[in-house]
Amino acid sequence: MLDSLMRSQPPSVPAGPRDILSVADSRELRIIYRIAQETNAVLDLDTLLTRIVNIIRDVMGYYMVSILLPGNKRDELRVGAHSGYSIDITGLTIPTAQGITGWVFTHGVPQIIADVKTEPRYIGLDEKVYSELAFPLISRGRVVGVLNAESQHVDAFSEADVGLMSAVGSQLASYLEVAQLHDTLKREASHDPLTRLNNRRLFLERIQQEVIRAGGAGESFSIVFLDVNELKRINDTYGHLAGDALLREVSNALMDAVRGEDVVARYGGDEFVVLLPATPAPAATIVAQRISDGIARHRFMAGRELLQIPGVSLGVATFPRDGATAEELLASADATLYQEKRKAG
Incomplete structure (x- = not known):
């Protein structure tokens, strides 16, 4: 065996x-x-x-x-x-x-x-x-x-x-x-469902990254903060579908006005924000004006009416002059925005 x-x-x-x-x-x-x-x-x-x-x-x-x-x-x-x-x-x-x-x-x-x-x-x-x-x-x-x-x-x-x-x-x-x-x-998870822009969460991630990058390279960058004028009046007069159409058209105008490397986001409600990498304050002011002029040319549908966008209020802040952190920059741009609103009455 x-x-x-x-x-x-x-x-x-x-x-x-x-x-x-x-x-x-x-x-x-x-x-x-x-x-x-x-x-x-x-x-x-x-x-x-x-x-x-x-x-x-x-x-x-x-x-x-x-x-x-x-x-x-x-x-x-x-x-x-x-x-x-x-x-x-x-x-x-x-x-x-x-x-x-x-x-x-x-x-x-x-x-x-x-x-x-x-x-x-x-x-x-x-x-x-x-x-x-x-x-x-x-x-x-x-x-x-x-x-x-x-x-x-x-x-x-x-x-x-x-x-x-x-x-x-x-x-x-x-x-x-x-x-x-x-x-x-x-x-x-990172985009606004109405406008398809980046949402607040993704924008905050990107601006934190830009703070680190620009700080290490000794460069500047800017943000443009804006909110849409009279959104509540449009909603109350024409309904929320018209208000949604207004917000979508603002997002289209923003995308038309910026470069491919810029980050455009819906920050919340009627607020939008644009991150402009490697952009000093004078150039950011020019971009802000281009955004304002572009939005003025856009129209949106309110029921059967084609209306002009009521306008936007803008505030600009530049790193590191106006803030060394994302929070400081956003607060500075927001404060500038409301100063402009008060001037406009």
């Missing part, structure tokens, strides 16, 4: 993940495995997208890969992440009525373009590209994004590529949908 035990083969050990990958001849398996490993518990949308495009480009050997998502406007797509591009196209928007990716998003059907030079719908960013594969990412019957791959060679993609994307696409779409939901919830 002892001899038979000694002659018997040791029990087989199940192959581990690395063993599976070392013998696997399937790119599908490699993509699925790497996505599962590298995106496990990743809820940040930007991180997830970047990892996905890098994995697909690495495993498949594609020249360039990007993922496009629904944009802020209903009829546009935006580039969520990319790999292999010579320039940073993150955030670039494309109308859904244009391009190969727009067509694929609208129709939910993959497209292989054998030669983009002969395709009038193609929107190119690299003259070395000759063929393209665009694949819809579908979750629960809804297109949640488009995976786009491009090649330096004519007729580089085949139905085999489409089949592989079909095999991994549902996994990608489900990961993407969860991350998009998380991103939406995170955004709602």
Whole structure:
């Protein structure tokens, strides 16, 4: 019996993940495995997208890969992440009525373009590209994004590529949908639901960061504090829907008047605030005037009437002249605002 035990083969050990990958001849398996490993518990949308495009480009050997998502406007797509591009196209928007990716998003059907030079719908960013594969990412019957791959060679993609994307696409779409939901919830926690501007909580975080940055660099920055005149009269006369329309139009005017790096927030009620990084007092005064002039040009709907915005009162404060902390700056700007209100009567 002892001899038979000694002659018997040791029990087989199940192959581990690395063993599976070392013998696997399937790119599908490699993509699925790497996505599962590298995106496990990743809820940040930007991180997830970047990892996905890098994995697909690495495993498949594609020249360039990007993922496009629904944009802020209903009829546009935006580039969520990319790999292999010579320039940073993150955030670039494309109308859904244009391009190969727009067509694929609208129709939910993959497209292989054998030669983009002969395709009038193609929107190119690299003259070395000759063929393209665009694949819809579908979750629960809804297109949640488009995976786009491009090649330096004519007729580089085949139905085999489409089949592989079909095999991994549902996994990608489900990961993407969860991350998009998380991103939406995170955004709602930091943005005002009426105006879609940053809310007070996010603004206070950003101004604290700017105090630390500017203090360490020996720089100045400014804030513009404003409130909307006669909001109560508009609400009482025309109803709260008109008051909401007024606040939304003020937010639109503010966004039109500032730079991309400025932070605009609804502070509460009829109050708004703008953070102007690296902006000294004289420049901030010019911005405040531009905001006031811009708001005067905007109109809003009150029932069936198109009304001019009643106006706003503004106060400006500059770091560190008017305060060394966020609280001191806000108090200074608020005090200036009410001084201006009293002067106006």
